[in-house]
Amino acid sequence: MTVLSIRKVGDPVLRQIAEPVTVFDAELHQLVDDLNETLAGSRGAGLAAPQIGVGLRVFAINPDLPGNEIRLDHLINPGLEFPDDDEQNGPEGCLSIPGIYLDTKRRMNVVARGLTKHGDPVQIVGAGLLARCIQHETDHLDGVLFIDRQDPEGQERILATLREAAWADTRIQLSPH
Numbered sequence: 001m002t003v004l005s006i007r008k009v010g011d012p013v014l015r016q017i018a019e020p021v022t023v024f025d026a027e028l029h030q031l032v033d034d035l036n037e038t039l040a041g042s043r044g045a046g047l048a049a050p051q052i053g054v055g056l057r058v059f060a061i062n063p064d065l066p067g068n069e070i071r072l073d074h075l076i077n078p079g080l081e082f083p084d085d086d087e088q089n090g091p092e093g094c095l096s097i098p099g100i101y102l103d104t105k106r107r108m109n110v111v112a113r114g115l116t117k118h119g120d121p122v123q124i125v126g127a128g129l130l131a132r133c134i135q136h137e138t139d140h141l142d143g144v145l146f147i148d149r150q151d152p153e154g155q156e157r158i159l160a161t162l163r164e165a166a167w168a169d170t171r172i173q174l175s176p177h
Contacts, residue, residue, distance in 0.1 A: 003041040016050065036073055059075055062133075097146075102158065109125075110134050
């Protein structure tokens with residue numbers, strides 16, 4: 001397992017729609033292991049494959065997130081359903097946008113269906129922080145960052161701040177998706 005570099009906002013891979021996984025082999029197992037190791041090293045809640053430069057529909061989540069009763073640490077080719085209209089609004093951050101936390105509206109409850117690295121079907125029912133994490137990581141697979149979920153004024157303020165950050169790529173823009 002390897003701790004990999006996390007791509008920062010402005011990197012084009014973060015704006016691309018990730019491809020579905022079709023082959024469940026040793027290379028995929030290594031990707032899942034690398035995602036988990038990198039996530040553990042960063043002490044985050046979740047990490048999507050595009051954040052380490054891999055354009056596949058895979059993400060890792062911290063298995064210790066509240067509500068993760070099956071303690072699953074990854075999901076492949078996720079599909080989301082929302083069992084109700086309840087929403088939450090709270091602080092959200094991103095390993096690809098270090099040091100920035102913004103109140104972000106998300107659905108309170110989610111049902112995520114996908115596959116394990118062995119190709120077995122799995123379902124995660126999440127609420128609160130777990131639901132937020134699953135939605136955030138699925139957004140990464142669709143080329144969407146949490147800054148895209150801000151109102152237009154908030155987006156412009158955060159983009160201006162990011163463009164001035166020493167670590168930021170000057171190509172930062174909102175999602176085309």
